[in-house]
Amino acid sequence: MSPRLRVVLVFLASLVLACATGCRRRYVVHKQDPAVREGRALFLRYCALCHGKEAQGYAADHANALGNADFLAVAGPEFLRAAITDGHPGTPMSAWGKAHGGPLGPGEVDQIVAYLRSLAKKPLIKSDPTKRGSGDPRRGAIAYAKSCPLCHGIHGEGTNRATSLAHPNFLRTVSDEYLRITIVHGRVGTEMPGFNSFSSQTLDDLVAYLRTLDAPPTPPPSPLYEPPPGLDRLVINPQGQKPVFTLREGRYVSSAQVAQALADKRKLVILDARPTSDWSRNHIVGALPFPFYDIEEMAKVLPKDGTFILAYCACPHAASGHVVDELRRRKFPATAVIDEGIGFWTLKGYPVAQAAQLKIP
Ligand code: HEC
Ligand code: HEC
Numbered sequence: 001m002s003p004r005l006r007v008v009l010v011f012l013a014s015l016v017l018a019c020a021t022g023c024r025r026r027y028v029v030h031k032q033d034p035a036v037r038e039g040r041a042l043f044l045r046y047c048a049l050c051h052g053k054e055a056q057g058y059a060a061d062h063a064n065a066l067g068n069a070d071f072l073a074v075a076g077p078e079f080l081r082a083a084i085t086d087g088h089p090g091t092p093m094s095a096w097g098k099a100h101g102g103p104l105g106p107g108e109v110d111q112i113v114a115y116l117r118s119l120a121k122k123p124l125i126k127s128d129p130t131k132r133g134s135g136d137p138r139r140g141a142i143a144y145a146k147s148c149p150l151c152h153g154i155h156g157e158g159t160n161r162a163t164s165l166a167h168p169n170f171l172r173t174v175s176d177e178y179l180r181i182t183i184v185h186g187r188v189g190t191e192m193p194g195f196n197s198f199s200s201q202t203l204d205d206l207v208a209y210l211r212t213l214d215a216p217p218t219p220p221p222s223p224l225y226e227p228p229p230g231l232d233r234l235v236i237n238p239q240g241q242k243p244v245f246t247l248r249e250g251r252y253v254s255s256a257q258v259a260q261a262l263a264d265k266r267k268l269v270i271l272d273a274r275p276t277s278d279w280s281r282n283h284i285v286g287a288l289p290f291p292f293y294d295i296e297e298m299a300k301v302l303p304k305d306g307t308f309i310l311a312y313c314a315c316p317h318a319a320s321g322h323v324v325d326e327l328r329r330r331k332f333p334a335t336a337v338i339d340e341g342i343g344f345w346t347l348k349g350y351p352v353a354q355a356a357q358l359k360i361p
Pocket of ligand 1: 063092093094165167
């Protein structure tokens with residue numbers, strides 16, 4: 001055998017071996033439990049855009065590492081189920097449950113939970129989310145101000161580096177122990193450091209302080225209520241003139257230009273790329289619910305006659321960017337991503353609406 005052939009053969013053999021160990025492990029898990037297999041498929045469709053194909057996190061923005069060993073050591077099925085169903089409205093994490101107008105029934109949420117739990121590498125530390133410690137929130141506030149705002153924001157509202165800590169849906173379902181363990185050990189493999197030099201008292205104080213952050217998400221400032229639009233209302237201002245936009249990088253249009261085009265009654269289509277639960281809560285006036293994961297079906301109804309089609313989300317570019325990529329792949333001639341997302345749009349006081357039937361929780 002020539003030395004060269006030998007090298008090739010050894011290389012091939014090592015590939016086969018690596019796959020036999022790596023691939024088999026994955027394959028066996030999925031084969032054993034159909035819920036896990038289904039859950040993974042759902043995860044790829046709905047969640048991977050932000051949380052990553054392998055649940056490694058940070059595919060878009062600050063969507064955390066759901067497959068992280070330290071996260072799954074404290075995040076049990078109940079916690080995950082609630083987070084997925086109810087989401088963190090007001091952040092890029094939508095309410096995915098059908099109860100809120102999202103796409104997932106309880107069975108599907110359970111399958112995703114089964115998939116995520118199958119990634120756990122450490123035993124789950126069970127804890128009671130209703131039990132409260134006896135820390136001093138005032139001392140906790142001082143400790144927080146010293147070590148945490150850089151990533152989690154001054155009031156725990158989250159930043160583009162780390163998740164929020166103040167969302168009521170998080171604080172309602174998280175246990176004191178989950179918080180304490182996360183602060184002491186951190187999350188290895190993410191930016192969350194372990195604060196293992198903190199005294200037991202400081203940890204209690206910090207947890208007590210985090211509990212005080214629980215503020216309801218600001219309700220969208222919406223005097224306007226719209227029913228889900230039918231196909232007859234696909235195009236905004238159908239009689240209007242075409243808008244003229246200057247695009248950044250051939251792709252992004254500023255909110256200011258879009259607001260001006262709406263005020264000038266220009267002809268447009270605006271797509272809300274988030275799950276419909278988010279559209280219901282707060283959307284740009286006249287925008288269609290057009291969830292990024294339904295692109296196959298939805299693209300069929302859009303006009304291909306050169307009408308400008310814009311997409312936005314909260315992320316600010318992940319879901320809307322995906323929609324515009326897909327539309328461009330399908331040769332829609334005039335498309336763009338609204339640059340700053342719905343949060344900025346709302347903050348600027350540009351026109352927004354919510355669903356007519358919305359039950360504010
Ligand atoms: C558009 C981006 C995006 C998509 C799509 C998305 N998430 Fe999230 N998710 C986030 C962000 C951002 C956070 C952190 C929210 C915060 O700061 O409060 C989050 C938080 C979470 C949390 C809570 C984690 C914690 O530690 O509190 C879970 C669980 C979760 N997501 C699961 C999912 C699942 C399952 C799906 C699919 C059904 C999904 N997410 C889809 C962006 C997304
Ligand atoms: C250098 C940035 C950084 C600093 C500083 C930091 N964190 Fe974090 N923290 C993170 C990131 C990133 C995550 C999410 C990691 C993941 O799971 O993907 C996180 C997660 C958490 C979580 C879990 C949130 C959840 O939804 O599960 C808690 C609780 C937390 N941090 C508390 C704190 C506290 C309290 C401090 C200050 C003592 C602090 N962090 C300082 C980056 C930071």
